[in-house]
Amino acid sequence: MKTDNIDRPAILAEMNAAFYRYEQALISNDINVLDELFWHDPRTVRYGVGENIYGIEAIRAFRASRPSHGLDRELVNTVITTFGDDMAVASTEFRRAGSDQVGRQQQTWVKMPSGWKIVAAHVSLMV
Secondary structure, eight states, rough: OOOOBOOHHHHHHHHHHHHHHHHHHHHTTTTHHHHHOOOSSTEEEEOOSSEEEESSSHHHHHHHOOSSSSSEHHHEEEEEEETTEEEEEEEEEEEEETTTOOOEEEEEEEEEEEEEEEEEEEEEOOO
């Protein structure tokens, strides 16, 4: 891939909008938007702090059963990189109020005909 296809301003702006829309949906527990932003496919993967989830149906079940309070967090060291017109990686650290733990989140996004979708995600806590 040619380096002039990395972080093209218009594509990066699209991806930033999708990422921060996801973040707002996450902290407000907007399950409909969270579902919209994940690829609706059995090959979608989400590795969480205490779970490994395979497929959109299992991700939906996880979202429906998780607590909806205490979700606010502060993002730090967010890096979003786009590759061409339709692939991106978003990485960030996060901290929740009242906790000294540092969390990490990484997502692989692909632009589908219906928009940017998370096809793989990983969330973990530093120990």
